[in-house]
Amino acid sequence: MTDRFFLLFLRLPLVGRVLCIASISIVFFGIVIHFVEPNVFPTIFDGIWWAIITASTIGYGDFVPTTFEGKMVGIALIVVGAGFVSTYFVSLATTAVQRQNAVNEGKVAYVGKKDHMIIVGWNERSRYIIKEMTKLYPRLRIVLIDHTLREKPMPDIHVHFIHGSADQDHILQKAGIDEAHTVIITADPSVSEVQSDMRTILQLIAVKGCNREIYCVVEILTKQQVNNAIRAGADEIIESNYLTGSVLMNTLVNHGISKALSSILTQHHGSKVEFIELPDDLIDLPFSMIIQKFFQDEMLVIGIKKRGETLVNPPFDTKVETGDELLLIRGHYKNKSSNS
Known part of the structure; x- marks a missing residue:
C-alpha cells in the first residue's frame, strides 16, 4: 500500500508534489505547536492557522509562541515549511510560464469549442x-x-x-x-x-x-x-x-475593375456575395422576375447555380427549377438590418 501511494506521488507534476509536501508540513507543525503550547494554541485549527501564516511569511502576530520549545518549533517551521511554500509558488509561476510558452510555440493541442x-x-x-x-x-x-x-x-x-x-x-x-x-x-x-x-x-x-x-x-x-x-x-x-490572371486581364481591358471586384468581395465594406436556396414560391419563374422580386429587398441576383454549374447573368427567360440556387449580392442597408 505504501509503495502504491509513493508511486502515485511520483506521478504527480512537480507543482503537485511540492504542494503535498508543503501541506503535510504545515499540518504537522500546526498539530505539534498545539500540543507544545496548548494555552496559546487552544485548538489544532489555531495551530494550523499559525503555521500557514508563518510559512507564507505573512505573520499577522495573532498567535505567537512564548516558550522555548514553541519557538524552536517556529524556527523549524520557517526553515522547512517556508522553503516548501516558496518553492511551491516559484514552481507554480514557472509552470504557468512554461504552459504559455508551449501554447505560443504550438505544442499544446486544441481543446476549445467544437465546430471550429x-x-x-x-x-x-x-x-x-x-x-x-x-x-x-x-x-x-x-x-x-x-x-x-x-x-x-x-x-x-x-x-x-x-x-x-x-x-x-x-x-x-x-x-x-x-x-x-x-x-x-x-x-x-x-x-x-x-x-x-x-x-x-x-x-x-x-x-x-x-x-x-x-x-x-x-x-x-x-x-x-x-x-x-x-x-x-x-x-x-x-x-x-x-x-489573379483573370483579374489582371480584365483590368487591362476595363481600368479600375479590380477595385470594383475587391469592393464586392470584401464583406464588411457593405456588400455580401452568397448563394441562397430557391424559395418554393419562385420555382418555374423566369430569371427576369426573380431579379425584380429580390431587387425590392435590396438584393441583386446575378446568377443561378444549376446542377453544380454556376451561370452568371443567364438569359432573362431562363427558368429556375427545383434544386437551383441563386447567386446574389446583398446591399449595404440589407446587411445592417440583418445584423441588427
Whole structure:
C-alpha cells in the first residue's frame, strides 16, 4: 500500500508534489505547536492557522509562541515549511510560464469549442482570412497549422497555433480535426508551384482520411493538379493563379475593375456575395422576375447555380427549377438590418 501511494506521488507534476509536501508540513507543525503550547494554541485549527501564516511569511502576530520549545518549533517551521511554500509558488509561476510558452510555440493541442475552422499554412492569405473572419464572426474559433513558424504569428488575435505539418495524423488530431467543420489548405509560397500543389493534395488526403465529412477548401496553383485535388476529395478548389490572371486581364481591358471586384468581395465594406436556396414560391419563374422580386429587398441576383454549374447573368427567360440556387449580392442597408 505504501509503495502504491509513493508511486502515485511520483506521478504527480512537480507543482503537485511540492504542494503535498508543503501541506503535510504545515499540518504537522500546526498539530505539534498545539500540543507544545496548548494555552496559546487552544485548538489544532489555531495551530494550523499559525503555521500557514508563518510559512507564507505573512505573520499577522495573532498567535505567537512564548516558550522555548514553541519557538524552536517556529524556527523549524520557517526553515522547512517556508522553503516548501516558496518553492511551491516559484514552481507554480514557472509552470504557468512554461504552459504559455508551449501554447505560443504550438505544442499544446486544441481543446476549445467544437465546430471550429482549421487553416493550414501561414502566408498573407492566411493572415487576411483570419483577420476578416474574426471581424465577421467574433465567436468563431480558428486553429492555424504551420511547420515553418516558431511561435504564434498573431498574439493579439484569438487563434490557436499548432506547430507541424498537416500531412501527419497526430498533428491533425492535435488541431481537433474530428470536431472541426471546415479546413482551408493554402499554397506554400516557399516552394515551387508544382511542389506546393503536391503538398496541398497530400495534406488534403490526410485531412479526408481523418475526417471524411469535413468541408475542405484547397488552393491550387497549377491547372494540371485540379483533377487530382478533386480525386483527393476537395469540396472546393481555389485556382489562385487563374483568378489573379483573370483579374489582371480584365483590368487591362476595363481600368479600375479590380477595385470594383475587391469592393464586392470584401464583406464588411457593405456588400455580401452568397448563394441562397430557391424559395418554393419562385420555382418555374423566369430569371427576369426573380431579379425584380429580390431587387425590392435590396438584393441583386446575378446568377443561378444549376446542377453544380454556376451561370452568371443567364438569359432573362431562363427558368429556375427545383434544386437551383441563386447567386446574389446583398446591399449595404440589407446587411445592417440583418445584423441588427
